[in-house]
Amino acid sequence: MGQSQETPRGGPEPYYGRAAEAGGADGPPAAVRVRGLWKRFGEQAAVAGIDLDLPSGRFIGLVGPNGAGKTTTLSMVTGLLRPDDGLVWIGGRDVWKDPVAVKSRIGVLPEGLRLFERLSGRELLAYTGRLRGLPGEEVDKRAAQLMDVLDLTAARHKLVVDYSTGMRKKVGLAAALLHNPEVLFLDEPFEGVDPVSAQVIRGVLERYTASGGTVVFSSHVMELVESLCDWVAVMAAGRIVAHGPLAEVRGAAPTLQDAFLSLVGARRSGAGDGLDWLGGSTR
Ligand SMILES: Nc1ncnc2c1ncn2[C@@H]1O[C@H](COP(=O)(O)OP(=O)(O)OP(=O)(O)O)[C@@H](O)[C@H]1O
Secondary structure, rough: OOOOOOOOOOOOOOHHHHHOOOOOOOOOEEEEEEEEEEEEEEOOOEEEEEEEEEEOOEEEEEEEEOOOOOOHHHHHHOOOOOOEEEEEEEEEEEOOHHHHHHHHHHHEEEEHHEEEEEEEHHHHHHHHHOOOOOOHHHHHHHHHHHHHHHOOHHOOOEEEHOOOHHHHHHHHHHHHHHHOOOOOEEEOOOOOOOOOOOOOOOOOHHHHHHHHOEEEEEEOHHHHHHHHHHEEEEEEEEEEEEEEHHHHOOOOOOOHHHHHHHHHHHOOOOOOOOOOOOOOOOO
């Protein structure tokens, strides 16, 4: 299991191309390379100098308790939030020096996704596709196929404002996939999604990784991460506390949940201590 090492502040390394491969000299190239990434909000370090190499073509889970820094990390990695310090490369390009090139290669489903509410789902995808520079015919074809696979065809003319939570996630995912990105970043993609829609989303993502795409997604749901991901990074208090292939991070623990609880130092018992007023016996 890889343990995080901090890069000295102010001295992040450049991207070394194939020499920087995540899996070693013979492994696949790193899809995402992070060095010395920091973000502070006032006195608090939300992300405290993380280094990470995410291998390409994998289904990668970023897990951690509430407030661990997952959303802040994903926002900095995808060019949505400027880091205080550190560097990020995607496909060998510096996210903050070469944002247009990087953004053409990635798809992002951010937390609290904001959509153009007064467009229909179909119009939203047409608009997104044209913004991405795809020819109109190609946009129409891909949008129709994505809506079909994601079970949105019947709702294609409905305004996005009238979409349910799951439908919003699905149309957001379609928008993120439309230009066939190399790396897809998803912040809590299954939150608020019913099991049927979750299964549909899962099928699309599995197909995407099977054809060489890289998925990086954050989640609290360990069973989901364990069943979907082949590589995980565990965050706690702004740091990466473990990363690597799922089996290595899980180690001898019976489940990823058990490994996670011991890695993040969670309290297993005594959760109700001090709440002796709670319940019917004292009423
Ligand atoms: N804009 C902000 N201003 C101030 N503090 C922030 C801001 N964004 C995040 N934080 C703080 O940074 C820390 C990390 O937050 P972040 O949202 O990245 O965690 P997370 O791992 O995504 O949590 P969750 O699983 O609950 O979504 C938290 O303590 C949070 O309160």
